[in-house]
Amino acid sequence: MAGYNLEAIEAAPLKDDLDIVIPTIRSLDFLEQWRPFLHHYHLIIVQDGDPSIKIRVPEGYDYELYNRNDINRILGPRANCISYKDGGCRCFGFMVSKKKYIYTIDDDCFVAKDPSGKDINVIAQHIKNLETPSTPHYFNTLYDPFRDGTDFVRGYPFSLREGVQTAISHGLWLNIPDYDAPTQLVKPRERNTRYVDAVMTIPKRVLYPMCGMNLAFNRELVGPAMYFGLMGEGQPISRYDDMWAGWAAKVVCDHLGFGVKTGLPYLWHSKASNPFVNLKKEHKGLHWQEDMVPFFQNLRLSKESDTAAKCYMEISNMTKEKLTKVDPYFEKLADAMVVWIEAWEELNPPVKKKQSDGKDVKAK
Numbered sequence: 001m002a003g004y005n006l007e008a009i010e011a012a013p014l015k016d017d018l019d020i021v022i023p024t025i026r027s028l029d030f031l032e033q034w035r036p037f038l039h040h041y042h043l044i045i046v047q048d049g050d051p052s053i054k055i056r057v058p059e060g061y062d063y064e065l066y067n068r069n070d071i072n073r074i075l076g077p078r079a080n081c082i083s084y085k086d087g088g089c090r091c092f093g094f095m096v097s098k099k100k101y102i103y104t105i106d107d108d109c110f111v112a113k114d115p116s117g118k119d120i121n122v123i124a125q126h127i128k129n130l131e132t133p134s135t136p137h138y139f140n141t142l143y144d145p146f147r148d149g150t151d152f153v154r155g156y157p158f159s160l161r162e163g164v165q166t167a168i169s170h171g172l173w174l175n176i177p178d179y180d181a182p183t184q185l186v187k188p189r190e191r192n193t194r195y196v197d198a199v200m201t202i203p204k205r206v207l208y209p210m211c212g213m214n215l216a217f218n219r220e221l222v223g224p225a226m227y228f229g230l231m232g233e234g235q236p237i238s239r240y241d242d243m244w245a246g247w248a249a250k251v252v253c254d255h256l257g258f259g260v261k262t263g264l265p266y267l268w269h270s271k272a273s274n275p276f277v278n279l280k281k282e283h284k285g286l287h288w289q290e291d292m293v294p295f296f297q298n299l300r301l302s303k304e305s306d307t308a309a310k311c312y313m314e315i316s317n318m319t320k321e322k323l324t325k326v327d328p329y330f331e332k333l334a335d336a337m338v339v340w341i342e343a344w345e346e347l348n349p350p351v352k353k354k355q356s357d358g359k360d361v362k363a364k
C-alpha cells in the first residue's frame, strides 16, 4: 500500500514506546529463548499466587516486578478489582505502564517459525499491524491491504481506503490451540500446525473471542477498556478474563472508530492446561457466554462517551442493568469495573494540554 514504509516500521523497534506485560504463576525461563526479539524492551511482570516465592528474571532484561503485596500497596482497597490466581492479573501491568503500546504474552509461549523456517519476530509484526490502519467498514478479500505486496481489491470504495486507526492486534498460536475445556476433552491430541499467512480486520459490529496469550494494543486509545475482569480465587468464574476484555474493547473500538486486526504473528504455545481443571474454572462461563455475547452485540454507547474510560463506565452500568439477572456475580463485576477505571485514572492522570504560550488549555 503506497504511503506506508513498512520496512521502516519493521526496523524501528519502538523500544521506548512499548512495554511487555507477563502474568506468571510459574517461571520466566521462557524469556531465555525470546532474548533476540524481546531483550530491548522493558518488561512488566505480574507475579500471581504466593508473593513470598522469589521468581528469577533471566539476566539482562530490564524489568519491574509486582506481586500481590505490591498490588495491594499501590492500589490499597482498590486492589480487589485485580484478579488473584488467574492470568487476568496481567491488567495490573497495563495500568502501571506509561507506554503507548502494550504487548502481553503468556509464560508458556515460545518463538515460532514461519513456513520458510525463519524465527517470527512477534513484536515487529504487531507493530506493523498497529501502525497501519484497519478497514472495519468493508472487507478486503485480499485481507490487510496495508501489508507489503498487496492492496485494496477492485470494487473497494476509494472513500473507505484511508481506513481507521488500529487499536488492537490479536496474534495467533501454533501447537496448542486456545480451546475451551469441552473441546480440549474431545480433541486431546489436536495441534495447530496450520500457518495462515494473513492479517485481517475484524469487521465493525462483529465480536470475536480475544485471547490474551499473544496480544498487542494501543493503551492510549483503549487501555481503560482492557480490563480482564474479576476472575480466579474467590470468584465463580475463571478463564474468561481475556474474553470479557475482548468483547468490551471491541464494542469500545467500534464506538470510537478504531480497528481490530487478527492473524499474524504466530507464536508457539507449548503447554496444554489441564482440561478437567479448566472445566471447573470455566463451566459457568460456558453457560453465561450465551448471554454475555448477545449483551455486547446489542450494546450501543451514547455519543457523550467519547473516551475509552467513559465508554467503560457506561458498559459497567449496562452490565449491572442487563446481566445481573443472569447471575448476581455481574453486579460485583460491574462494581469492579468502576473501581478499575478509578484506579486507572489515579495512576494515569490526564495530561494537561499546553497553549503556545505555555499555559494550560482551559477545559471546555
Ligand SMILES: O=c1ccn([C@@H]2O[C@H](COP(=O)(O)OP(=O)(O)O[C@H]3O[C@@H](CO)[C@H](O)[C@H]3O)[C@@H](O)[C@H]2O)c(=O)[nH]1
Pocket: 022, 023, 024, 025, 026, 047, 048, 049, 084, 085, 086, 087, 088, 089, 105, 106, 107, 108, 178, 211, 212, 213, 232, 238, 239, 240, 241, 242, 271, 272, 273
Ligand atoms: O492462576 C494463574 C494461572 C495462570 N497464570 C498465568 O497466565 C498465563 C496463562 O496461563 P496458562 O498458560 O496456564 O493458561 P492457558 O489455558 O494455556 O491460557 C489461556 O487461558 C487464558 C485466559 O486465562 C490465557 O491468556 C490463554 O492463553 C500464564 O502466563 C500463567 O503463568 C497466572 O498468572 N495465574
Ligand SMILES: [Mn+2]
Pocket: 106, 108, 269, 271, 272, 273
Ligand atoms: Mn498456556
